[in-house]
Amino acid sequence: MDQLAVVLISGISSGAVYGLIGLSMVIIYRATDVFNFATAAFGIFAVYIAIAFMGLGVGLMMAAALGAAIVALGGVAVHATIIRPLGSGQMFGALVVTMGLSLVLESIAGDVWGQQPKSFPPLIEGNFRIGDAGLANQQLLNIAIAGVAMVLVSLLFTRTHIGTAMRATAESAVAAKVIGINSGRVARIAWALGCLLAGVAAVLYSSRAGVTPTVLTAALFRAMAGIFLGGLTSMSGAVLGGLAIGVLDNVAASYVSASFRDTFVFGVVIVMLLVRPQGLFGQRSFQRV
Amino acid sequence: MRKSVLPALTATALFALAGCAISPASGSGSSDAAIKIGAWVTTSGPVAVSGVPQSAATAAYFKMVNANGGCNGHQIDWITKDNAYDPQQTLQVARSLVQQEGVVAIVGAYGTATSEAAFSYVLDQSKVPVINTAGGASSWYTPPRKNLFGVETLYEDQGAALGAWAAEEGAKKILVVHSDPDAFVNVAKNVEPSAVTVNPGVSVETLPVKYHSTDYSPVVQQVKQKAPDAVVLILSPEEAAAYLKEAKLQGIAPNAYGYAPEASTATLTLAGDAAEGFHTLSLVKAPNGSAPELVEYRDAMAKYAPEQPIDFVTATGFARAKAFCEVVKTIEGDVTSESISKAFETAAAVKTGMLPELAFSSDTHIGTRQVQKLVVKGGSFTEVGDFYTPPARKQ
Helix, strand or coil: CHHHHHHHHHHHHHHHHHHHHHHHHHHHHHHHCCCCCCHHHHHHHHHHHHHHHHHCCCCHHHHHHHHHHHHHHHHHHHHHHHHHHHCCCCHHHHHHHHHHHHHHHHHHHHHHHCCCCECCCCCCCCEEEECCEEEEHHHHHHHHHHHHHHHHHHHHHHHCHHHHHHHHHHHCHHHHHHCCCCHHHHHHHHHHHHHHHHHHHHHHHHHHHCECCCCCHHHHHHHHHHHHHHCCCCHHHHHHHHHHHHHHHHHHHHHCCCCCHHHHHHHHHHHHHHHCCCCCCCCCCCCCC | CHHHHHHHHHHHHHHHHHHHHCCHHHHCCECCCEEEEEEEECCCCCCHHHHHHHHHHHHHHHHHHHHCCCECCEEEEEEEEECCCCHHHHHHHHHHHHHHHCCCEEECCECHHHHHHHHHHHHHHCCCCEECCECCCHHHHCCCCCCEEECCCCHHHHHHHHHHHHHHCCCCEEEEEEECCHHHHHHHCCHHHHHHHHCCCCEEEEEEECCCCCCCHHHHHHHHHHCCCEEEEECCHHHHHHHHHHHHHCCCCCEEEECHHHCCHHHHHHHHHHHCCCEEEECCCCCCCCCHHHHHHHHHHHHHCCCCCCCHHHHHHHHHHHHHHHHHCCCCCCECHHHHHHHHHCCCCECCCCCCCECCCCCCCECCCCEEEEEEECCEEEEEEEEECCCCCCC
16 A cells, blocks of 8 residues: 555656656647747756756755746747747647757757766655555645646636736637737747746656756657547546656556556557547647538 | 769769778778777767766776877877667668778777667678677677677676676575667576576566666566565666665565676665665776776866766776777887787787776687676775676577
């Protein structure tokens, strides 16, 4: 029983990080129609920047916050200089651009901070025990942060003017413009928010796995699986999908095979998409042919 | 217009074909002034974590030698190209090094699977030797392959060494936790036979894990259930660190043993105090030792690759280059692809002061089977005895 509890909580904790990465991608996708493949690379920059601030004597929490904030500004800059000039309706073009951007950012990170792994301390120290098994307090913090982020983003999108504007832009950028919504401002906010969340996710992930320029790649793919499981258009779906992936991954590793954990997880996602192509919480879209 | 273009195109095509027909090895004579050698290295992508320091250390050795008058009077021109740890790119790099650069040997290249992709072209077609690659497999040297020589104790022998070491320390129930690609499975397979050689009563079980797993809690829970006396880790340094941290969190007591790739700064950095007591192997002496050769290595790294760590990864890269130079010193006359291969086939008692003493022959193209045992004490790897020869492998 202790083992099951540890496996589940640890899976939810990993899934919380996948969920935050997924949330980052869905926010940008919904507001700007861009599937940001460079999410992981943005996040890693936040961690490296945080480490640099810590080297200057800045405290851990402040350094992490500064790292995430600077990456948020970086996201705005990238949108303005690289994504926006592509024009609207260039979803595949933008996808390729963000793929390239991801490689460039990873390469820059490697050149600036080196390829050697660096450790990153947990935001909160200490462990707690469930019977004979141990869990790190940081794992609970991951879950809490993902939950808070999901609630705040949901509130932003449903209870605020800017959220309404973002949803309207996602439905139809042209119609939104007609009713006076500044789509450029919406896109900037979406990129800033998305990259901020990517930074937060990377900080949480790195406290367990350390940081290298490509350390978040595996998490990115799991986050994408979570997005499609939860529904590409759903904020809560992205987080819940990520959580489900984390739990499935750990349950498969414990009770099926540690070697086939990915096979199991992605097998479930494929079956899910066959049964419900729009994901668990996504909305089905129809297009005229 | 058409008539004037066609002869030119035909001439160009014939010229190109003629160029392709020239065997690179036939033109491999190296001048007295410089020996032009090359390598495919991995300086981008996820594997650059170990690829960059290894190649930086090899480069540091050649820079040091060149600054001191060269290797037996020859300057070394070591040309490297990134293969991004991709076999297809490795083959392109190999063609470029052999055909365009005209290297006489590939020295200190990186990667097992990537290097294998280029063997047919480099070794068989071009007759250019491949020397002291970072990586390797028993199939490379059994039977010995013409022009292919190595100085790193094979991973399979490392598996045998770990099995014997755990059994010698009294383990009766050994669990081998290994990543699932073949390169790791082949190492894991060699734990049991050598453990049984030491103590026939030992039982060995394996637990394969998905490569690049970061959440080790399910794995450690399984280890806990199986209650082994010793756990052998055949994982990447990052995975080994993840295991060690989780094992500490779960209060798992048994000794953990790791193979040479895990004797890296990355393991200590990421695992922190969870690495304390971790048993590992190394291909070289502990790089913080006081032997003159180790002092020379540290000085060269400080001068030519100051951004890289002093650790087993860079020490091995440095020693690989040094072993090449020590053998080249025995060549009288021109240094060519042929003379390099011949020198390696007859090289005996090659001393680097870092690697075990190396010996080659026409039947033995791998210079050593020995490893150095290490234990993490006080946050650093400390040597346990001298170089150790594992029991002979049965497979």
